Amino acid sequence: MAKIFCIANQKGGVGKTTTAVNLAAGLAKVDQRVLLIDLDPQGNATMGSGVDKRALPMTVYDVLLESAHIAEAKTRSELGGYDVLGANRELAGAEVELVDQERRERRLKAALEAADADYDFVLIDCPPSLSMLTLNGLVSAHGVIVPMQCEYFALEGLSDLVNTIKQVHANLNPDLKIIGLLRVMYDPRITLQSQVSEQLKQHFGDKVFHTVIPRNVRLAEAPSYGQPGVVFDPAARGAQAYVEFAREMVARIAAT
Numbered sequence: 001m002a003k004i005f006c007i008a009n010q011k012g013g014v015g016k017t018t019t020a021v022n023l024a025a026g027l028a029k030v031d032q033r034v035l036l037i038d039l040d041p042q043g044n045a046t047m048g049s050g051v052d053k054r055a056l057p058m059t060v061y062d063v064l065l066e067s068a069h070i071a072e073a074k075t076r077s078e079l080g081g082y083d084v085l086g087a088n089r090e091l092a093g094a095e096v097e098l099v100d101q102e103r104r105e106r107r108l109k110a111a112l113e114a115a116d117a118d119y120d121f122v123l124i125d126c127p128p129s130l131s132m133l134t135l136n137g138l139v140s141a142h143g144v145i146v147p148m149q150c151e152y153f154a155l156e157g158l159s160d161l162v163n164t165i166k167q168v169h170a171n172l173n174p175d176l177k178i179i180g181l182l183r184v185m186y187d188p189r190i191t192l193q194s195q196v197s198e199q200l201k202q203h204f205g206d207k208v209f210h211t212v213i214p215r216n217v218r219l220a221e222a223p224s225y226g227q228p229g230v231v232f233d234p235a236a237r238g239a240q241a242y243v244e245f246a247r248e249m250v251a252r253i254a255a256t
């Protein structure tokens with residue numbers, strides 16, 4: 001059975017897409033079968049996987065509108081070694097088109113049931129909002145991975161997401177929980193960051209992943225080459241941290 005995780009945080013620019021793409025490539029490196037679903041109309045996870053979002057015959061949009069199965073709509077990230085259910089601007093229209101449809105928040109979940117046997121991990125890159133798209137992701141998932149920067153407002157920003165997850169858990173998806181908080185773009189030389197990191201550990205205990213992703217320019221450069229950072233420069237510290245994180249995820253799943 002595939003383990004399905006949303007990468008979510010309602011803030012933009014916190015490292016969701018970087019985490020989704022590099023965790024996908026990291027899991028592929030340790031021999032896991034992975035599907036990466038891009039739920040953001042910006043299509044950054046699609047492009048960052050080396051898939052041209054403008055040239056896709058079908059995307060997650062077609063799946064949400066029930067005009068395609070995942071098996072038909074997916075493509076392959078040859079470099080990354082995983083499948084991609086891509087997104088482009090067309091997806092922005094899905095929100096409106098789904099408004100008067102039945103079971104609109106369960107479309108992705110239903111589609112994933114048919115793809116369950118094909119993957120070990122399904123990762124869903126969510127947009128930075130609590131929209132119908134994000135809701136489809138949260139309803140489908142076993143858990144949420146929350147990338148966050150160790151900054152002053154980090155904890156405050158988390159409370160909205162935690163409340164949303166509680167509501168989805170209570171009303172739509174009893175499986176849903178926070179799998180863990182991933183510290184990203186981390187720079188231990190900045191005192192505030194190590195202080196916030198300590199606070200996170202006090203507050204959330206073992207919900208904070210052991211792996212820490214450092215701030216690393218190679219991770220930021222990789223998307224402009226259409227490559228996951230893990231593939232673009234495997235020796236870079238950021239790439240190695242994401243492979244380590246993939247191992248940590250595999251171990252966590254094995255332990256549950």
Ligand code: ADP
Nearest residue numbers: 012013014015016017018185214215216219220
């Ligand atoms: P989100 O999907 O949450 O909007 P992104 O993953 O797109 O965030 O990251 C925002 C920006 O930060 C991007 O330019 C990305 O390349 C950069 N970035 C993400 N993680 C790191 C990191 N560990 N080190 C350096 N730059 C990073």
Ligand code: MG
Nearest residue numbers: 016017040044
């Ligand atoms: Mg993003």
